[in-house]
Amino acid sequence: MKSTDNRIIWKEKNDFELLGLINRFIDKNEIVTVREYQKKLADNSGQAPSLWIINQRFGSWDKMLLSLGKKTYQRYxxxxxxxxxxxxxxxxxxxxxxxxxxxxxxxxxxxxxxxxxxxxxxxxxxxxxxxSSEKEKKVSDFEMMYLLKTEIERLNLEASLSRRAFEQNYDRKIMPSPSTIIRRTGKTWEELMKEIGFNYREIKIKRITKNLKQNQK
Structure with a gap:
């Protein structure tokens, strides 16, 4: 006995009938997101059209929800x-x-x-x-800055002050990430370097000048 091709069944139904089926399935299973729909459909195969069918017929999951008069899940x-x-x-x-x-x-x-x-x-x-734990949350800005400078010196990055090199090599067990420090202090990487005693701009200019000279050779 041949198995029923659900794609043909859904294709034969008009938009109104298809939307009614989808609406009942969504309400019955209290579905909010497309991920929930796919999960419930996997557990209840054949009770509603696949996401592929929905996209083909209505353009997208969100457009289908709008057709039903439902609020879309605002992904962004x-x-x-x-x-x-x-x-x-x-x-x-x-x-x-x-x-x-x-x-x-x-x-x-x-x-x-x-x-x-x-x-x-x-x-x-x-x-x-x-x-993080409460203890970690209580680390002061001063402690963060001290750890930042200590790590830069440990990694021998005083000559470049490269944020990328720092992020790739710093000890994550003892200090928060540069992104966390920047967000918490409201300072740029250059401003942080200046505050802990380094001249980031001067080093950056020297690096650019060196690269230009090498390119001219």
Missing amino acids: KWDEYSDSKLEKLVKKFITDNQIRSQRRYEKKCVGENMPSLSTLKKRFQDVRPFF
């Missing part, structure tokens, strides 16, 4: 939040749910109208401060 709405506002929102969620790890957050935020872990990483680069 977090761009409208300032760093401080987003940080405050996430920290409250982490505290309220007693989240201690990135893995736990990744599981807990699903369906909770919270930014995903990947979204946070793209925005803040280093997300470890969100999950």
